[in-house]
Amino acid sequence: QKEVEQDPGPLSVPEGAIVSLNCTYSNSAFQYFMWYRQYSRKGPELLMYTYSSGNKEDGRFTAQVDKSSKYISLFIRDSQPSDSATYLCAMSLGGGSEKLVFGKGTKLTVNP
Amino acid sequence: EAGVTQSPTHLIKTRGQQATLRCSPISGHTSVYWYQQALGLGLQFLLWYDEGEERNRGNFPPRFSGRQFPNYSSELNVNALELEDSALYLCASSLGIGTVNEKLFFGSGTQLSVL
Numbered sequence: 136q137k138e139v140e141q142d143p144g145p146l147s148v149p150e151g152a153i154v155s156l157n158c159t160y161s162n163s164a165f166q167y168f169m170w171y172r173q174y175s176r177k178g179p180e181l182l183m184y185t186y187s188s189g190n191k192e193d194g195r196f197t198a199q200v201d202k203s204s205k206y207i208s209l210f211i212r213d214s215q216p217s218d219s220a221t222y223l224c225a226m227s228l229g230g231g232s233e234k235l236v237f238g239k240g241t242k243l244t245v246n247p
Numbered sequence: 248e249a250g251v252t253q254s255p256t257h258l259i260k261t262r263g264q265q266a267t268l269r270c271s272p273i274s275g276h277t278s279v280y281w282y283q284q285a286l287g288l289g290l291q292f293l294l295w296y297d298e299g300e301e302r303n304r305g306n307f308p309p310r311f312s313g314r315q316f317p318n319y320s321s322e323l324n325v326n327a328l329e330l331e332d333s334a335l336y337l338c339a340s341s342l343g344i345g346t347v348n349e350k351l352f353f354g355s356g357t358q359l360s361v362l
Contacts, residue, residue: 169350178251178337178353179290223290225351235351239289 138162141224141238150247154211158224158238161205165226165236168200170209173221173240182222183209214245249274251354253338259360260328268323268357272340278302279321280341280351281313285334293336296321297343328361335359 141158148154156170167186171179183198185191185207191198197210207226211218224238252271260266272279281293292305296315304311310326319340325332335358339351 171353176355176358178253178339178355181350181352184350235292237290239287 139236139238142241143239145242147244148214150245152214154214156209156222156241158207159205160226164228166229167227168207169225170198171223179223216245216247219244251338251340251352253354253357257358261362262328264328266325266359268336270338271320273352276340277319277343278341279315280339281323282337283334284337330361333361
């Protein structure tokens with residue numbers, strides 16, 4: 136079983152839709168959870184950062200962590216064509232960024 | 248404030264040659280990380296430098312090496328290039344050891360093509 140699993144998609148939605156992106160993981164010791172957005176030919180950009188379980192909201196983005204189910208989600212409300220990108224989840228045991236484990240990314244296209 | 252900068256943007260080499268990639272971290276960041284992003288494989292951790300020392304390396308052969316300079320910039324060297332080394336090489340920086348430094352900030356990468 137891979138440490139972090141993420142459906143690669145591709146996922147295609149109409150503008151204005153609610154998007155749900157998910158990752159599952161196997162290591163219950165992960166404490167820090169992140170979502171990165173990567174546009175084509177660019178480096179990943181940190182979008183959301185969460186410590187332990189719970190929800191975090193930032194504008195149209197909501198990150199959820201369910202440690203009991205080893206499941207994290209990113210919701211995008213009122214999706215826009217500019218949200219079209221690859222979204223990568225990442226998680227860490229703590230103790231430094233060198234221990235970050237990334238999912239392979241989900242490619243999202245929002246159609247106008 | 249400038250982000251993480253990488254050069255060159257693109258690099259074309261032939262098999263067996265050496266490649267050198269460069270990275271400048273965000274001001275105030277002392278840790279620099281190198282990742283390889285090959286098609287279909289996701290982000291693979293290569294190397295971590297902090298305060299001029301190599302702190303950790305991923306599961307890559309010794310022909311992948313690097314260093315960090317006193318100004319915290321870094322370079323990645325890949326010797327004896329192989330076709331499968333073709334990938335986007337990403338540099339990231341963060342606050343250093345002793346901080347809660349899980350937040351990584353990435354550059355735009357160097358696209359290395361080995362022919």
